[in-house]
Amino acid sequence: MGDVAFDSGSPQSLLDSLATHAQRVLGAGKTMLTLGGDHFVSLPLIRAHAEKFGELALIHFDSHTDSYDEGGPYDHGIMMREVDREGAVDPAHSVQVGIRTEYHRESHRFNVLDAAWCNERGPAEIAGRIKEIVAGRKAYLTLDIDCLDPAYAPGTGTPVIGGLSTDALLKVLRDLVSVEIVGMDLVEVAPPFDHAEITSLAAATLALELLYVLAARRSGGGIGPHTADR
Ligand SMILES: [Mn+2]
Numbered sequence: 001m002g003d004v005a006f007d008s009g010s011p012q013s014l015l016d017s018l019a020t021h022a023q024r025v026l027g028a029g030k031t032m033l034t035l036g037g038d039h040f041v042s043l044p045l046i047r048a049h050a051e052k053f054g055e056l057a058l059i060h061f062d063s064h065t066d067s068y069d070e071g072g073p074y075d076h077g078i079m080m081r082e083v084d085r086e087g088a089v090d091p092a093h094s095v096q097v098g099i100r101t102e103y104h105r106e107s108h109r110f111n112v113l114d115a116a117w118c119n120e121r122g123p124a125e126i127a128g129r130i131k132e133i134v135a136g137r138k139a140y141l142t143l144d145i146d147c148l149d150p151a152y153a154p155g156t157g158t159p160v161i162g163g164l165s166t167d168a169l170l171k172v173l174r175d176l177v178s179v180e181i182v183g184m185d186l187v188e189v190a191p192p193f194d195h196a197e198i199t200s201l202a203a204a205t206l207a208l209e210l211l212y213v214l215a216a217r218r219s220g221g222g223i224g225p226h227t228a229d230r
Pocket of ligand 1: 063064144
């Protein structure tokens, strides 16, 4: 569908343009995989998907919860707080995976599989927990590339050490074929900060894998271990 144009001096114009774009694509019965850019794009995207599909389960891969109280209305750290407040997602059936930065644990409403837990348990357990939490609901999947360790994704705005490997994340995604994912985005890739296109290659491969997962679900099949050369 190409890029979404907006006035770079007006953050609100991004919200408006992307909402209109998403409504048009979803209205045509299509499924979206949106590529960022700033994670803020998820806010209008999740709203548009909830408008069409009702309250969603959120599957959120990130090193940060993006549910912070500080930050103005146009900030890439507030989207999940907003979609929770608005009822676009059900926090009890939503999960944040790979988190390794501080958040208010007492008041936080989303389920969290932190990065240390993920790295100790491995992909099968991570995917198993995600499926338990989503529990058959329609899900929106958002993948912040900084969920990966900076060794696997240095080209991003706010890298945090101790993250997941590309191998682990690929295996988790492949294990989500049974989940009804109604929309997806992959964000926070920043090519100017990249080295040897490590991050771009990871993001492109993960994005392709998300399409395989969607196709496999729709064709009623599974995904084998060697999808990279398909
Ligand atoms: Mn994020």
